[in-house]
Amino acid sequence: MKILVSNDDGYLAPGIIALVDALRPIAEIVVVAPDSNRSGSSNSLTLDRPLSVYRAENGFYFVNGTPSDCVHVALTGGLAFKPDLIVSGINQGQNMGDDTLYSGTVAAATEGFLFGIPAIAFSQVEKGWAHVDDAARVAREFVERHFELLPKPYLLNVNIPNLPYERIRGTRPTRLGKRHESEPVIKTQDPHGREIFWIGPAGRAKDAGEGTDFHAVAGGYVSVTPLQIDLTHNAQLDMLKMGLS
Ligand code: MN
Numbered sequence: 001m002k003i004l005v006s007n008d009d010g011y012l013a014p015g016i017i018a019l020v021d022a023l024r025p026i027a028e029i030v031v032v033a034p035d036s037n038r039s040g041s042s043n044s045l046t047l048d049r050p051l052s053v054y055r056a057e058n059g060f061y062f063v064n065g066t067p068s069d070c071v072h073v074a075l076t077g078g079l080a081f082k083p084d085l086i087v088s089g090i091n092q093g094q095n096m097g098d099d100t101l102y103s104g105t106v107a108a109a110t111e112g113f114l115f116g117i118p119a120i121a122f123s124q125v126e127k128g129w130a131h132v133d134d135a136a137r138v139a140r141e142f143v144e145r146h147f148e149l150l151p152k153p154y155l156l157n158v159n160i161p162n163l164p165y166e167r168i169r170g171t172r173p174t175r176l177g178k179r180h181e182s183e184p185v186i187k188t189q190d191p192h193g194r195e196i197f198w199i200g201p202a203g204r205a206k207d208a209g210e211g212t213d214f215h216a217v218a219g220g221y222v223s224v225t226p227l228q229i230d231l232t233h234n235a236q237l238d239m240l241k242m243g244l245s
Helices: 014-026 067-078 104-114 132-146 213-218 234-244
Strands: 002-006 028-034 053-055 061-063 085-092 119-124 155-160 171-173 186-189 195-198 205-207 222-226
Touching: 002 014, 002 067, 014 028, 014 085, 014 132, 028 067, 061 067, 067 104, 085 104, 085 132, 104 119, 104 155, 119 132, 132 155, 132 222, 155 213, 213 222
Parallel strands: 002 028, 002 085, 028 061, 085 119, 119 155, 171 222
Antiparallel strands: 053 061, 155 222, 186 195
8 A cells, every 4th residue: 555644734843753653563664744834724735836846865755835735746746656645744733613614634635636646634622732642553553443534535534532551441432523613813013113913822722522533532432424525505505596587
């Protein structure tokens, strides 16, 4: 099996290094990841300047672009082969509910999915890399056991609690929960006294009920949500058809 690995925390992040170490025994791995932390970059592609691909000493390729750029370049001319699977992560911090719209981790996987390749995004629930090697073991075992589980291509969003391997209680299929609105922007001043703004944190969980990703990880389970890209609101489409006819 050939796996293309990317992330949004950058090619030096502990999460991608742990993930690659865990996957190497079961697959041929190529890493193409951003040169710096591009968390929150969603599915953006860089169109206003060219991209460069560099090779690090450990063999990882890194790109001065977004996670989507990395996978896009790899799949449309960078790689000499078509990977069997795209794996993104392991992200520092959860990507649950509405996070999936902003996440560069999910976006790297999505880019592969759009090219017809099965793709899995892995995130650790808490920031700080606690138990990242345990999370990487969970990721490898998930790939080993469930690569053939769904019709291809599929797009899976996996969130892993920061627990020692033995204390993870199992794996739960989930739907995305929902968050409250984001926290307010953080207003401060630059050294010249001008007002500047930092985007505030994501909102707290609003729909974290039974069956959601939030609920699964709170209970110590690995959450696995199958995603799709079609944003059409079919009920409203029917209403529009009636209203506009
Ligand atoms: Mn990230």
